[in-house]
Amino acid sequence: MSKLDRRKFIKGMGLSLALPSVAVAGTYGKNYDPGGPGTIKAAEVERYRKELPSYFYKRIPAHRKNFIGTTQLGDNVVQFEDARTHAFAEFFMHGTNRDYTGKWGQAVKKAMDDRAKLTATFTDEQKEDAAWGGAITAASDQWHVNLGPGRWESIGIKANKLVLPAGEMTAKIKKVAKWFGADLVGVCEITEDLRPFFYKTGRTWGSLRGAPKAERIVDNGRDIPWPYPYKYAIMIGKMEGIYGLKTNVGPMNNATVATECSDDDIYPRYLESTIRSLGYDAKAQSMNGTDDFNMIPLAVQAGLGELGRMGMLVTPYGAHVRLSAVTTNMPLLADDPIDFGLQEFCKTCKKCAENCPSKAINDETEPEMIGGVVRYQLDPVKCMTQRATTGCASCAAVCPFTKPDNILHSAGRIMGRNPLGAKLLKSMDDLFYGVQPTPRALTSDLAPWKL
Numbered sequence: 313m314s315k316l317d318r319r320k321f322i323k324g325m326g327l328s329l330a331l332p333s334v335a336v337a338g339t340y341g342k343n344y345d346p347g348g349p350g351t352i353k354a355a356e357v358e359r360y361r362k363e364l365p366s367y368f369y370k371r372i373p374a375h376r377k378n379f380i381g382t383t384q385l386g387d388n389v390v391q392f393e394d395a396r397t398h399a400f401a402e403f404f405m406h407g408t409n410r411d412y413t414g415k416w417g418q419a420v421k422k423a424m425d426d427r428a429k430l431t432a433t434f435t436d437e438q439k440e441d442a443a444w445g446g447a448i449t450a451a452s453d454q455w456h457v458n459l460g461p462g463r464w465e466s467i468g469i470k471a472n473k474l475v476l477p478a479g480e481m482t483a484k485i486k487k488v489a490k491w492f493g494a495d496l497v498g499v500c501e502i503t504e505d506l507r508p509f510f511y512k513t514g515r516t517w518g519s520l521r522g523a524p525k526a527e528r529i530v531d532n533g534r535d536i537p538w539p540y541p542y543k544y545a546i547m548i549g550k551m552e553g554i555y556g557l558k559t560n561v562g563p564m565n566n567a568t569v570a571t572e573c574s575d576d577d578i579y580p581r582y583l584e585s586t587i588r589s590l591g592y593d594a595k596a597q598s599m600n601g602t603d604d605f606n607m608i609p610l611a612v613q614a615g616l617g618e619l620g621r622m623g624m625l626v627t628p629y630g631a632h633v634r635l636s637a638v639t640t641n642m643p644l645l646a647d648d649p650i651d652f653g654l655q656e657f658c659k660t661c662k663k664c665a666e667n668c669p670s671k672a673i674n675d676e677t678e679p680e681m682i683g684g685v686v687r688y689q690l691d692p693v694k695c696m697t698q699r700a701t702t703g704c705a706s707c708a709a710v711c712p713f714t715k716p717d718n719i720l721h722s723a724g725r726i727m728g729r730n731p732l733g734a735k736l737l738k739s740m741d742d743l744f745y746g747v748q749p750t751p752r753a754l755t756s757d758l759a760p761w762k763l
């Protein structure tokens with residue numbers, strides 16, 4: 313079987329672009345130096361708070377009956393059956409197979425047609441932007457291809473265990489995770505109430521795996537055992553570059569999301585190998601198809617944030633976060649979930665719904681019971697079609713919590729915790745940033761390919 317033929321898939325999707333024939337004019341000679349140590353991304357990270365003051369949020373008990381953190385559940389939560397029916401997997405499987413049947417096949421076809429129409433209007437500069445953005449995104453996605461199930465060789469579990477009290481071990485492993493580069497780390501215990509969020513069948517091909525020409529991909533899936541063989545999940549959050557994301561759609565937005573997404577393949581594997589080298593079983597979980605569960609409920613349980621209207625995790629630092637995990641039997645202490653008032657705030661805010669270009673996010677005030685979870689309706693077909701056409705993370709970009717750290721934003725985060733304050737915070741956000749915030753322009757301090 314050949315490796316992923318993603319280039320052909322992208323070409324088939326109409327996403328590839330001829331490079332403009334005119335080179336960028338300039339006087340950048342052979343000794344051009346883009347600067348000393350540090351990157352644009354690193355500069356963005358510096359703008360974040362390093363610690364979350366306890367007055368930003370309150371801790372609430374874990375594993376309350378009919379709750380995951382602040383998200384209410386019904387008595388019968390519908391279990392996630394098959395990771396192969398996940399929107400992302402369906403979309404890319406249909407695309408790679410050139411299968412334009414059914415709702416996902418039609419969504420792929422629509423994205424190809426819309427993309428072709430859009431690119432026909434591009435200037436030379438926009439073509440070059442799209443070429444760079446597409447290349448960086450492809451470079452990032454290649455990690456998903458090469459680290460899919462069965463591709464990664466885990467380090468052996470060392471016979472000599474490092475034995476420490478659970479509290480001390482947890483503190484140290486969290487610090488090591490941050491040292492490797494994780495931005496947020498929390499631990500949750502994998503208990504029976506989390507069973508519905510584990511798939512029964514996992515993917516084997518990953519979301520972007522290719523197949524020989526003219527041969528359809530068949531993903532036979534893999535059983536995910538229950539009782540689950542690991543007791544804890546260490547949940548890892550990586551913050552996406554805030555300003556690249558705030559281009560809302562397009563090549564820089566796509567590249568920003570994709571690189572953090574592929575970083576999510578790397579960080580849990582650092583941690584997996586570290587834990588196994590310390591004598592404990594561990595398994596990296598990331599979105600390349602090795603994930604055994606939906607990350608969001610476990611991240612909520614581990615205290616990283618709350619479930620937002622747009623169906624993603626919103627942290628007190630913002631919604632521009634990618635999730636991965638390591639499951640392990642290392643003795644750890646689980647964290648408690650947090651409540652920073654998001655459930656009430658989302659009822660007032662609706663900013664993600666108002667700014668979603670495909671109208672995929674419901675704008676009703678109250679959430680509803682969907683599959684046993686109280687949340688807002690989201691149309692995954694509309695969302696995936698938009699993302700494949702233009703690249704999109706507008707919902708995360710415009711969320712009032714997606715802000716760098718300063719005294720005003722800190723005050724806003726506290727204010728938004730009660731219904732009256734929520735209204736005021738929404739009005740202030742609309743006043744300063746607009747009901748529909750203007751996307752950031754693709755300037756050289758955002759896009760690494762711009763000089």
Ligand code: SF4
Binds near residue numbers: 696705706
């Ligand atoms: S990613 Fe874009 S299309 Fe999808 S829900 Fe968010 S705003 Fe809408």
Ligand code: SF4
Binds near residue numbers: 621662664707711712
């Ligand atoms: S944009 Fe507003 S409504 Fe949407 S998730 Fe963020 S806080 Fe909630």
